[in-house]
Amino acid sequence: MKNLLFLFLLLIPFTSFSQIQKNNQSPLTIGQIMQEPGKWVGSLPENIYWGEQGEKIYFDWNPEQDTLSSLYRYSLKDEKIEKVLLDEKKNLPGRRGSYNDGETRKVYTRNGNLFLYDVKKTTERQLTNWLENAYSPDFALDESHISFMKNNNLFLLNLETGVIEQVTNFVQGEEKPDSENKGQAKWLENQQKELFDVLNEREAENKAQENRREEEEIETPEKIYLGKSRLADATLSPSGDYVIYSTYDRPENSKSTGVAHFITEDGYTREQDARPKVGSPETRATIGIYDVENNKTIEVQTSAIPGLKDLPDFLSDYPDQIPEDTADIKEREFNLVGSQWHDEKNLAVVVALSLDNKDRWIMLLDPENGEMELLDRQRDEAWIAGPGIGGYSISAGEMGWMPDGKSVWFHSEESGYSHLYSVNIETKEKKALTSGKFEVSNASISNDKKHFYFTANKVHPGVKHFYKIPVEGGELTQITSMEGHNEVSLSPDEKLLAIRYSYANQPWELYLQKNKAGAEAERITHSTTEEFERYDWRVPEFITFEAEDGAEIHARLYRPENPGNNGPAVIFVHGAGYLQNAHKWWSSYSREYQFHNFLVDNGYTVLDIDYRGSAGYGRDWRTGIYRHMGGKDLSDHVDGAKMLVEKYDVSPEKIGIYGGSYGGFITLMAMFTEPEVFAAGAALRSVTDWAHYNHGYTSNILNTPVDDSLAYVRSSPIYFADGLQGALLMCHGMVDDNVQFQDIVRLSQRLIELGKENWELAVYPVEPHGFRDPSSWTDEYKRIFKLFEETLKE
Structure with missing residues (x-):
C-alpha cells in the first residue's frame, strides 16, 4: 500500500473482495453473517411481561419476519403462542402503571387518559376522557385518590366523587415584577390625580371591587416560577401536605457539535445538531418543596452535605491548581435527584451527586423545614458507578425504603463490588445485606x-x-x-x-x-431460523490468563480444530468500555461472534478479552483505566497476545487486532504504541481524541481537559500516530453522532502530515455509530477479512 489516501476516499484495494472470498474455507459467507439478525439468526423474544392475572406472558416477537415485530402472548392454560390482534392490544391494561399496596388495583394511562383496573374482577374503569395527556399516575391519600401529572402540574382525582383538583401551579419563565412608573411618567400620573377628582374616585372603586373578589375567591396554589429550568416530576407526600418537585436545567451556553448528512431525500446537505464535547457546561438537577397546606415553597437546605470542599487526589499532579489557603477552596457543585417518599410519614430520601463524579450522598429530607441529614456517603477518587449505583450526575441508582419503614436500602461498592446495604434513618447504622x-x-x-x-x-x-x-x-x-x-x-x-x-x-x-x-x-x-441452525456454532473456551501485574483476565478463545504451527491470530476488543463480552451468554456482538466462527474456519485463532474497565468484575477492575485509557486496558491485550504465542503456538508476527468504538480506540493505541506486537489492525468508529468525546462518559474517567490535561494527552491516539508501522484499516460512518466523523478526519490529517502510507480509510455516508444497512456491514467486514488475509497469512 504505497499510495497516500486522499481524505474521505477509499484506497483502491489491490486484491478484490471476490478474490478474497474465493479463499474462504468456511461454509459461511460474510454476506450471510451481516444480514439483518432477524432474518438470518431469527427474531428473538424481547420486552417480556406478565398479564395481570398471571395466566399469560406477553412479548415482542417476529417469527414471520414481517417488517416490524408484533406483540405475542403465551397462554399457560392452553400452552399456545398466538399473536395479539390489534383490537385486543388496544384494550390491554397499560403495561406501565402503579399498583395499590395490596396489588388488587392498578392505575395507568392510555392515549393520555387515566384508567383504573380491578385485578380480581378483571374490569377496567375509565377515569378521564379528554384530548390532553396525563402521565405518572399513582395512588394517593390512602388510595382514595389518584395523583397524576398533566401540563407540567400535579393533580389529584377523587375516586369517590370524580372531582379533579390541581395541587401545584408551576409556571415556565420568570415572575414579572409590577412595572413602576418613574421619572416623567410618574410626574404625569401624579399631575392627573391632582387635577381630576374623577380619576381618584374610579381608582378607589376599582380597588374596592378587587378586594371583594380576593375575599370571595377560592385560594389557588402559589405560582412557582421555574425560570429556564424544566420540570422533571412532582410527587405527593403520604399525607398530601407536601410536594417534592424535581427540575433540570440544560445550559444555554454549551456549544453543540454538528453532523452533516450528505445522502438526503431532497438532495441538499442537511446539518444535524449533536452533543457538546467534554468539559462543556453540564445539565443541572435539583429539587424543591411545595407546602400544600400553607401554600408556599420551602427551600431545601444543603448544609448537611459533607465534604463539598474535598479536593480530588489527581490535583497532586497540578499543584498550581490547589489554593494555598483552604478558605479559598470553592465548594463543589452537585445535583439533587431521586427523591422517594416514605410510605406513611412525611419523610423522603434523596441522592446528591457531585458534578465531578466522585461523591454520592444519600440524604434524609424533612419537607417541613427542608433540612437534610446524611445517611451514607460514597466517595471514589476515580468515579462513582457500578451496577445499581448509576454512574452519571443525574442517575440516582436503585434504592428504596425497607419494609420496616425505619431504614433505606441502596447499592454501594464499599467492599469493592456492588452489593445491597441498608441504613437506619435514626441510628445511622449501616448493614451489608449481601457480600462476596x-x-x-x-x-x-x-x-x-x-x-x-x-x-x-x-x-x-x-x-x-x-x-x-x-x-x-x-x-x-x-x-x-x-x-x-x-x-x-x-x-x-x-x-x-x-x-x-x-x-x-x-x-x-x-x-x-x-x-x-x-x-x-x-x-x-x-x-432461530433453519438456515442459521445448519451451521455448528462454536462454544468458545472460557479461559483466564495472568496480566503483567498479576491480575486474572477472563477471555473467550476460539481455536481451529487443527491449528497449524505459528498460525495467525486475531484479538477482538469489545466496545463501550464498561461492557462485558467474555461471558457465557449470547453476545450483544452477535455479528462479531459469527465473524469469529468464520475466522476460525479460515485458520485463525481468535481471542476476545474482558480487559481492564470491563463490567462484571468489581470496582477495581472498573476503575483500572482511570486517567489512562490505553494503559492497563491495552496492556491486557498485549499480555493476551503473548499468551497466544507462548501457549497456543501463534506466530508473534501474525497477530491482528480489531474492534469498534472503544474497541477501535484500543486498536489505534495498539497500532501506534505496540507496533512490534500487532501486525495489522482494523479500527471501527474509533475515538481518536478524548477531548472531543462527550462529557458524561469521558469526564468520569479522565476528568476534564482543562483540569487534567495530562490524562487526555496520554489517553488519546492522535498524539501517538507517529508510531504506526503495521497495516491499519479505519472505518467510520459519516453521520455518526456519537463518535463523530470529525474524529477520524482529524486523525487522517495527522497521518497525512506525518507521511504515513500504510493506512486506509473506508467511509460510510449513511451510517451512524451502529451501522444499520447490511450492505455497509458486509463491506466493512469484507475489508477487515481482506486486511487480515493480506497481512497475517503467508
Missing part, C-alpha cells in the same frame, strides 16, 4: 416484603442467575440453574418466572419455571 466477590443488580423487594430478589454473577463473572435473600440479609438462594444469562420477570403472584435465557452459542429464548430453587425451566419459544 460478585455483583448484584436489578434488586427489588418481594410482594410479601420478606425477601429481596436480584440478579448476580456469583458462580462465575460470566454467568448471571436469579437469587433471593431474606430482606434483612442472610443466605442467598439461587433460583435459576441454566448456565448463561437468566433475565427474569416474576409473575404477579411471584409463583412463576418468565426467563429470557441464552448461552454462548444459543440466542435468546423464552422459558417458564416455577419460583423454586432447582426447578426445571421449560422452553416456550423457538426463534
